[in-house]
Amino acid sequence: MRRFWLLFAQTVTVGLAIWFIVATLKPDWVSGLFGARVRAAASSVQMQEVTPGVPAPNSYRDAARLAMPSVVNIFTTTEARTQKSPFMDDPFFKKFFGDQPDDQQDDKQSSLGSGVIVSPQGYILTNNHVVEAADEIEVALTDGRKASAKVVGTDPETDLAVIKIDLPNLPAITLAHTEQATVGDVVLAIGNPFGVGQTVTMGIISALGRNHLGINTFENFIQTDAAINPGNSGGALVDTNGNLLGVNTAIYSRTGGNLGIGFAIPMSTAKNVMEAIINHGQVVRGWIGVEPQDITPELAESFGLTKKNGAIIAGVLKGGPADKAGIKPGDILISVEDKPVADTTEMLNLIAQLTPGQKAKMRVLRKSQETAFEILVGKRPPPKREDAE
Numbered sequence: 340m341r342r343f344w345l346l347f348a349q350t351v352t353v354g355l356a357i358w359f360i361v362a363t364l365k366p367d368w369v370s371g372l373f374g375a376r377v378r379a380a381a382s383s384v385q386m387q388e389v390t391p392g393v394p395a396p397n398s399y400r401d402a403a404r405l406a407m408p409s410v411v412n413i414f415t416t417t418e419a420r421t422q423k424s425p426f427m428d429d430p431f432f433k434k435f436f437g438d439q440p441d442d443q444q445d446d447k448q449s450s451l452g453s454g455v456i457v458s459p460q461g462y463i464l465t466n467n468h469v470v471e472a473a474d475e476i477e478v479a480l481t482d483g484r485k486a487s488a489k490v491v492g493t494d495p496e497t498d499l500a501v502i503k504i505d506l507p508n509l510p511a512i513t514l515a516h517t518e519q520a521t522v523g524d525v526v527l528a529i530g531n532p533f534g535v536g537q538t539v540t541m542g543i544i545s546a547l548g549r550n551h552l553g554i555n556t557f558e559n560f561i562q563t564d565a566a567i568n569p570g571n572s573g574g575a576l577v578d579t580n581g582n583l584l585g586v587n588t589a590i591y592s593r594t595g596g597n598l599g600i601g602f603a604i605p606m607s608t609a610k611n612v613m614e615a616i617i618n619h620g621q622v623v624r625g626w627i628g629v630e631p632q633d634i635t636p637e638l639a640e641s642f643g644l645t646k647k648n649g650a651i652i653a654g655v656l657k658g659g660p661a662d663k664a665g666i667k668p669g670d671i672l673i674s675v676e677d678k679p680v681a682d683t684t685e686m687l688n689l690i691a692q693l694t695p696g697q698k699a700k701m702r703v704l705r706k707s708q709e710t711a712f713e714i715l716v717g718k719r720p721p722p723k724r725e726d727a728e
Contacts, residue, residue: 402527403539405581408481409456409512410574412531413465413488413502415473416449453530453574454478454502455583457613459511464613465573466588467493467500478504481537492616496556496624496722498588499609501616512575515582517605520544520561528565528587528601530574540566542599549602550684554589556722557688560602561585567601576603585609625693626719627701628659629666631683642671649673649704650686664714671704691719 452469456462463478470476476488486504493500524544532538542565550558563576567587576585585603615622632638632653639647649671655662672680675689676699693699695718702711 399525399527399541399579402577402579402581403529406512406527406529406575406577406583407537407539408510409583410481410529410537411454411456411463412479412537413452413454413463413469413573414449414477414479415451415470416475416477417472418474451531451534451570452572453570453587455573455575455586456509456511457514457583459509461504461506461509462491462613462617463488463502463504464586464609465500465502466586467495467498469573470500470502471495476502478502480506480509492620492622494612494616494622496622497604497608497612498555499586499604499612499616501613512577513582514606514610515578515580515584517561517584517607520547520578520584520605522546525579526563526565526584527577527579528563528567528571528574528603529577530567530571530587532566532568532570534570542566542601545600547605552589552602554602557608557691558684559605559608559688560588561605563601563603564599565601566599567603571601623695624691624719625695625699625716627661627664627666627690627714627716628656629661629672630654630656631672631686633683634671643707644671644704648682649680650683652703660714660717664712666701666703666712666714667705669705672701673704673709674702676700690716695719 450469450473452465454463454465454469457464470490471493473490476490477485478488479485484506486506488502488504491501491503522544526542526544528540528542530538542563544561545564546562549560549562552558552560554560561576561584565576567574567590571587572589574587575583576587578584583606585605586609587601587603589602591598591600591602612622630653631650634642634644634647634649634651636647638644638651642651652661652666652668652670652672655666655668672686674680675686676693678689680686680689693716695716697716698713699716700711701714702709704710
């Protein structure tokens with residue numbers, strides 16, 4: 340009997356050892372022993388991991404898919420005609436060199452940028468610097484179609500322009516509510532950097548309301564670290580739903596490449612400019628004819644100011660609206676239509692929103708005394724190199 344139990348124990352030990360070796364070296368053999376039910380369960384789990392139609396985590400492919408067809412590549416051509424030499428018409432010169440054809444005097448320069456289709460009627464929003472001085476504009480869509488475009492209107496002071504193409508079934512983008520955007524929101528920049536083709540980059544909103552950058556006269560930029568490079572100008576900055584938040588405009592760079600600081604014009608600004616251009620062909624802004632200056636700590640001390648809000652009137656255009664109303668150099672403008680003036684940028688924006696031909700109430704600080712003036716608002720003249728409000 341004892342020999343029988345010893346034999347049984349040895350058999351069980353050898354069997355367990357063989358099972359351990361097989362389970363370690365050939366696990367598929369072991370799974371096969373459990374039948375089709377185990378294999379079906381394993382197969383079901385695997386199928387669930389790759390089921391199509393389920394959004395991948397941390398993916399923005401739906402936003403890109405919605406927005407990309409609305410972003411176009413813009414190719415512009417400028418014909419630079421060289422000045423004809425007076426010797427070309429000289430008979431003695433022609434005797435030796437013959438008649439020189441005029442087409443040898445022409446030279447074409449090409450550049451590229453991006454734009455966003457904002458209307459099924461073919462209106463495209465882009466940057467003014469993309470299309471200014473262009474003799475020919477060609478637009479290429481993501482579906483392979485191309486069309487010539489004409490300029491509807493431009494606004495150099497915000498660096499925006501509207502062009503138009505005539506094609507059917509255009510994919511217009513959906514405009515976002517920029518006022519709901521906050522720092523930290525994920526954004527996608529779509530454009531044609533360096534002419535390599537349409538590209539999508541991702542980042543976040545780094546800051547809102549950026550100004551005093553010296554890029555445009557009227558500045559209210561969205562700052563983002565989404566990669567924006569030459570050729571992205573006029574392209575789309577979209578949210579995670581694929582809606583248009585802004586128009587990519589500029590980068591901060593010491594080398595010409597992306598350093599993680601890009602600027603886009605928000606739709607709150609772009610929409611107003613776009614509608615004015617489409618409806619009237621231009622943007623009409625208010626103007627009072629003064630030259631403003633920010634209040635520095637030194638100026639605040641010299642004027643004896645306890646607050647640094649407002650804009651100093653450094654100069655007044657003779658015969659302009661402000662001059663006729665009694666505004667003088669040295670006055671400090673503190674409010675426009677009861678809206679406080681924080682600095683010169685705020686002043687420019689508030690006055691620009693006024694309707695030319697109507698009177699506006701403005702308050703100034705003169706010798707520590709507040710005085711109210713009614714000014715008949717004029718129409719802002721075309722921009723010059725030195726802007727004066």
